Amino acid sequence: MKICYISFEYPNETHNGGIAAYTWHTARAMAARGHNVHVIACTPAGQARTAALHGVTVHLVGPGCHPLPYGRMFFPIRNLARSLIPRFLNYTAWARSAGAAFGKLDGATGFDIVEFPDAGGEGAMIRSGTCKRVVRLHMSFSLLCRYNRVKLRWWDRWLIRESGRSSALKAHAMVSPSKAYQSLVASYWNVPQQRIHVLPNLINSGDFTPSANESRRDSLVVLGRIEPNKGIDKMIRLFGTCKGLFPNIKLRFIGRDVDLYEPGYLGKLIEETGLRSQIEFTGHLSPDGVKQALAGALGVLVPSEWENFPYSCLESMAMGRVVFGTRNGGIEEIIRNGHDGFVVDFDDFESVKIPLRRIATDAGFRRDMERAARRSIEEKFDAKVLGPLYEAFYGQLLALKQ
Numbered sequence: 001m002k003i004c005y006i007s008f009e010y011p012n013e014t015h016n017g018g019i020a021a022y023t024w025h026t027a028r029a030m031a032a033r034g035h036n037v038h039v040i041a042c043t044p045a046g047q048a049r050t051a052a053l054h055g056v057t058v059h060l061v062g063p064g065c066h067p068l069p070y071g072r073m074f075f076p077i078r079n080l081a082r083s084l085i086p087r088f089l090n091y092t093a094w095a096r097s098a099g100a101a102f103g104k105l106d107g108a109t110g111f112d113i114v115e116f117p118d119a120g121g122e123g124a125m126i127r128s129g130t131c132k133r134v135v136r137l138h139m140s141f142s143l144l145c146r147y148n149r150v151k152l153r154w155w156d157r158w159l160i161r162e163s164g165r166s167s168a169l170k171a172h173a174m175v176s177p178s179k180a181y182q183s184l185v186a187s188y189w190n191v192p193q194q195r196i197h198v199l200p201n202l203i204n205s206g207d208f209t210p211s212a213n214e215s216r217r218d219s220l221v222v223l224g225r226i227e228p229n230k231g232i233d234k235m236i237r238l239f240g241t242c243k244g245l246f247p248n249i250k251l252r253f254i255g256r257d258v259d260l261y262e263p264g265y266l267g268k269l270i271e272e273t274g275l276r277s278q279i280e281f282t283g284h285l286s287p288d289g290v291k292q293a294l295a296g297a298l299g300v301l302v303p304s305e306w307e308n309f310p311y312s313c314l315e316s317m318a319m320g321r322v323v324f325g326t327r328n329g330g331i332e333e334i335i336r337n338g339h340d341g342f343v344v345d346f347d348d349f350e351s352v353k354i355p356l357r358r359i360a361t362d363a364g365f366r367r368d369m370e371r372a373a374r375r376s377i378e379e380k381f382d383a384k385v386l387g388p389l390y391e392a393f394y395g396q397l398l399a400l401k402q
Contacts, residue, residue: 001030001035001036001112001113001391001394001395001398002035002036002038002109002110002111002112002113003027003030003035003036003037003038003111003112003113003114003115003394004037004038004039004040004102004105004106004109004111004113004114004115004131005023005026005027005037005038005039005040005114005115005116006039006040006041006098006102006114006115006116006117006122006123006126007019007020007022007023007039007040007041007116007117008041008042008063008094008098008119008122009023009041009042010023010024010039010041010042010058011024011287017225018138018139018308018310018311018312019117019119019138021311021315022136022138022177022201022311023039023041025201025202025203025204025311025383026201026202026390027039027056028054028055028056028204028383029202029204029383029386029387029390030387030390030391031054031055031056032055032383032387033387033388033391035391036057036109037055037056037057038056038057038058038059038105038109038111039056039057039058039059040059040061040098040101040102040105041058041059041060041061042060042061042062042063042094042097042098043060043061043062044063047060047062048060048061048062059101059105061097061098061100061101062097063090063093063094063097064092064093064094064095064096064097064098065093065096066078066081066082066089066090066092066093067089067092067093067096068081068082068089084153084155084156085153085155085156085159086156087120087141087152087156087157087160088120088156088159088160088163090120091119091120091121091122091141091160091163092121092124092163094120094122095120095121095122095123095124095125095163095167096125098116098122098125098126099123099124099125099126099127100125102114102126102128103126103127106128106129106131110131111128111131112131112132112394112398113131113132113134113394113397113398114126114128114131114132114133114134115133115134115135115136116133116134116135116136116167117135117136117137117138118135118136118137118138118139118140118164118168118174118185119138119139119140119141119164120140120141120142120160120163120164121160121163121164121166121167122167123135123167123168123170123171124163124166124167126167132172132173132394132397132398132400133170133171133172133173134171134172134173134174134175134394134397135167135168135171135173135174135175136175136177137168137174137175137176137177137181137182137185137196137308138177138308139181139308140160140161140164140185140188141160141164142157142158142160142161142164143161143184143185143188144229145157147228147229147304147305147306148227148228148229148260149228149260150260165189165191168189168191169189169191172397172400173197173393173397174191174195174196174197175196175197175198175199175393176196176197176198176199176308177198177199177200177201177308177309177330178198178200178308178309178329178330178333179198179330179333180308180329180330180332180333181308181309181329181330182196182198197393199386199389199390199393200309200333200380200381200386201309201311201314201381202381202382202383202385202386202387202390203311203314203315203318203377203381203382203383204382204383205318205374205377205378205381205382205383207318208291208315208318208319209291209319210318210319210320210321210370210374211294211295211319211320212320212367213295214363216295216296217296217297217298218248218249218250218296218298219249219250219251219252219280219293219296219297219298220239220246220249220250220251220252220297220298220299220300220301220356221252221254221293221294221297221299221300221301221316221321222235222251222252222253222254222255222300222301222302222303223254223255223290223300223302223312223315223316224254224255224302224304224310224312225255225256225257225258226253226255226256226257226258226260226261226266226281227258227260227261228260228261228305229304229305229306230255230303230304230305231303231304231305231326231346232253232261232266233261233265233266233269234303234346234347235251235253235301235303235346236251236266236269236270236273236279237269237273237349238303238346238349238352238353239251239273239275239278239279240269240272240273240274240275241349241353242353242356243273243274243275245353245356245357245360246278246356246360249278249298249360250278250279250280251275251278251279251280252280252282252293252297253279253280253281253282254282254283254284254285254290254293255283255284256283256284257281257283290315291319294315294316294319294321295319297316297321298322298359298360298366299321299322299323299324299356299359299360300312300313300316300321300322300323300324301323301324302323302324302325302326302331303324303326303346304326304328304329305326305328306326306328306329307325307326307328307329307330307331308329308330309330309331309333309334310331313325313331313334313335313341314334314377314381316373317334317335317340317341317373317374317376317377318374318377319374320370320371320373320374321370321373322341322342322359322366322369322370322373323335323341323342323373324341324342324344324352324355324356325341325342325343325344326343326344326345326346327343327344327345331343334376334381335376336376339369339372340369340372340373340375340376341369341373342355
């Protein structure tokens with residue numbers, strides 16, 4: 001099959017979120033199965049180029065221009081639009097850029113499948129002819145605004161929501177990695193739940209080598225952007241209640257700060273805990289940097305307000321690390337509670353501290369859970385297991401009439 005994936009983010013240019021991780025793992029997995037795989041991604045520098053990377057042909061294109069009239073007489077209109085609907089304009093610019101790039105490639109390649117995310121209507125400008133369009137349901141930006149408490153003008157949010165919904169409804173298939181998000185997005189977009197297929201995220205577990213070095217276990221790690229939905233403030237408060245329980249353990253936040261917290265808010269919370277020397281923000285790390293940090297972790301915490309099927313969880317388990325994941329969302333579809341990780345209520349600090357304490361103090365128990373975590377990834381979510389299911393799904397889609 002000839003498959004094209006569209007993702008604003010993609011290594012090594014940008015690698016800041018789950019959509020990038022999904023595209024990175026899936027494109028390589030399908031290429032390894034003998035398919036002709038292309039990726040259209042954005043380059044911040046704006047210099048379009050094509051490169052072969054791990055068997056995948058990667059086309060880097062610019063973020064595009066706002067769909068606004070140009071010329072001196074339209075200057076007031078441009079300014080007004082950019083103040084009223086800035087996010088929608090950004091998403092539309094990228095959708096136009098990606099759509100134009102796909103059109104040129106499709107004319108030369110003749111793709112069978114094109115897959116794009118639901119974040120902000122990235123598929124709105126795709127004209128695919130006979131090619132089957134698949135929308136992968138990661139997390140709609142307009143829905144994410146709710147969990148991040150982003151103050152966005154309602155018309156800007158509504159336009160993004162409707163652009164994403166419209167492009168999804170025009171697709172030949174909508175696919176969610178989790179049953180939890182299948183249910184959520186069906187309600188949010190007012191579409192029948194049975195229209196949405198469920199196919200878990202896959203991972204190339206061979207990319208990750210579990211570390212058995214006990215001498216370097218000096219941290220609890222939180223992976224993800226520094227934003228309200230990731231529960232950063234909640235985790236700081238929880239760590240503050242653990243004063244004395246983990247005197248030699250650092251709480252390490254790994255991720256890019258996207259400036260959604262009030263200035264100084266997190267710093268004030270840290271001061272209130274009295275544990276400033278034990279709390280660290282690393283900023284964005286490369287994939288190799290994340291692996292190194294995980295190698296030194298006692299456990300990984302995912303205290304989000306809501307998660308779909310996060311790669312922070314999959315990659316941590318592939319590294320043989322015990323994950324403490326939120327009950328809110330699809331993590332319960334990854335972790336078997338008490339067997340290969342823990343699914344907890346981060347609003348109930350006492351219930352979280354009990355398994356945390358055991359992981360920190362009982363090395364034998366921790367090693368057993370770490371081996372179980374790695375085994376679960378290999379048996380349920382590895383590309384060798386799920387790759388054939390993706391292949392079969394795409395094949396069934398191609399067999400359908402237009």
